[in-house]
Amino acid sequence: MSADESFALTDYKVIIFDCYGTLCDWESGIYEALLPLLYRNRESAGTWTRKETLLKFTEIEKDLQDKDPSVLYADLLSNAHAALTASLGESELSNEEEHAVFGASVRDWALFPDTVDALRVLERHYKLVILSNVDHASFAYTHAKLSGATRAELAAYTRPPSAKRWLPNASPDGNSKSPFSLILTAQDTGAYKPDPRGMLSALEIIDEQFGVKKEEVLVVAQSLFHDIDASSKLGVSGVWIDREGAVMGLESLESGDPPKWKRRYRTLGEMAEAVEAEVE
Known part of the structure; x- marks a missing residue:
C-alpha cells in the first residue's frame, strides 16, 4: 500500500x-514488564486496556526525554516506571528495585x-x-x-x-x-x-x-x-x-x-x- x-x-x-x-x-515488551505494577493497583488492575497503558506510559517517557536527553535509556525507563508508579498513588522510593528491573527489561524484548x-x-x-x-x-x-x-x-x-x-x-x-x-x-x-x-x-x-x-x-x-x-x-x-x-x-x-x-x-x-x- x-x-x-x-x-x-x-x-x-x-x-x-x-x-x-x-x-x-517494544510495545509487548513494555506492557508485559508493566503488568506487576498494573495488577496490584486498584486503579489500573482489570480496567486499563493495553492501548491505554501504552499511551499513558509513552507520554511520561516523551516528557522525560524532552527534559533531559543526557539520561541513558535504561535509566530513563526506570524513571518512567517510577513516575507511573507515583501517578497510581504508590511511593516511588518503596519500589526502587522494581524500577531498576523495568529499566533493564530491554534485553528481554x-x-x-x-x-x-x-x-x-x-x-x-x-x-x-x-x-x-x-x-x-x-x-x-x-x-x-x-x-x-x-x-x-x-x-x-x-x-x-x-x-x-x-x-x-x-x-x-x-x-x-x-x-x-x-x-x-x-x-x-x-x-x-x-x-x-x-x-x-x-x-x-x-x-x-x-x-x-x-x-x-x-x-x-x-x-x-x-x-x-x-x-x-x-x-x-x-x-x-x-x-x-x-x-x-x-x-x-x-x-x-x-x-x-x-x-x-x-x-x-x-x-x-x-x-x-x-x-x-
Whole structure:
C-alpha cells in the first residue's frame, strides 16, 4: 500500500532503521514488564486496556526525554516506571528495585518474527544503519538477537568503549555477524528522536563514511512521530512499517495532513519481498 507510487525502493543505497517498534516488539515488551505494577493497583488492575497503558506510559517517557536527553535509556525507563508508579498513588522510593528491573527489561524484548530474515535480504542491497533511542549496554542484547547470535556471544555485539564510531560489520576480528554498517544511539547523538540532531548526525556520518547523500537514504520505521514525520521535515524519504496492533507514535494519523511516507508495509518481511521483486 503506497502513498507515493512514483519512486523505487532500489533507488536508495542506505536504510536507517528505527529499532524498537520496527524490528523489536517494544510495545509487548513494555506492557508485559508493566503488568506487576498494573495488577496490584486498584486503579489500573482489570480496567486499563493495553492501548491505554501504552499511551499513558509513552507520554511520561516523551516528557522525560524532552527534559533531559543526557539520561541513558535504561535509566530513563526506570524513571518512567517510577513516575507511573507515583501517578497510581504508590511511593516511588518503596519500589526502587522494581524500577531498576523495568529499566533493564530491554534485553528481554522480543524481535518480530520476520525481522532477522528480512534484514538478511535487505543487507544484500543496502547499507543498514540503526538510529535508536537506546543506550549502548541495553542495545547489545538486541543487537545480538538481530544478528542471529546468542547471549553467550554478547561481547561481539557490544560497542567497544574506545570506538569513536561503531561500524560493526567492518570489525577486523570477523567475529560479528551483524547486518549493520553503522549503529547510532541516543547515547551517541545526545538526543532522543524526534529531535532532529540524531538524524542530522546520522546523515553526516553516512555521507562521510559511505559517500551517500540524504537523497539516497531511506528511513524505515514504525513510529510516525519519532521517525517518519521527523525525517520528512529534513527531506529524507520514509517507508512506514505499519505493525499490526501498534498504538505508539501514531499521533499524526489523526491530523488529517497528507502522509509523510513513500510506501507502507505491514511487516519488514513484506518490504524485503518488494525490494527483491524490484531487483528481479
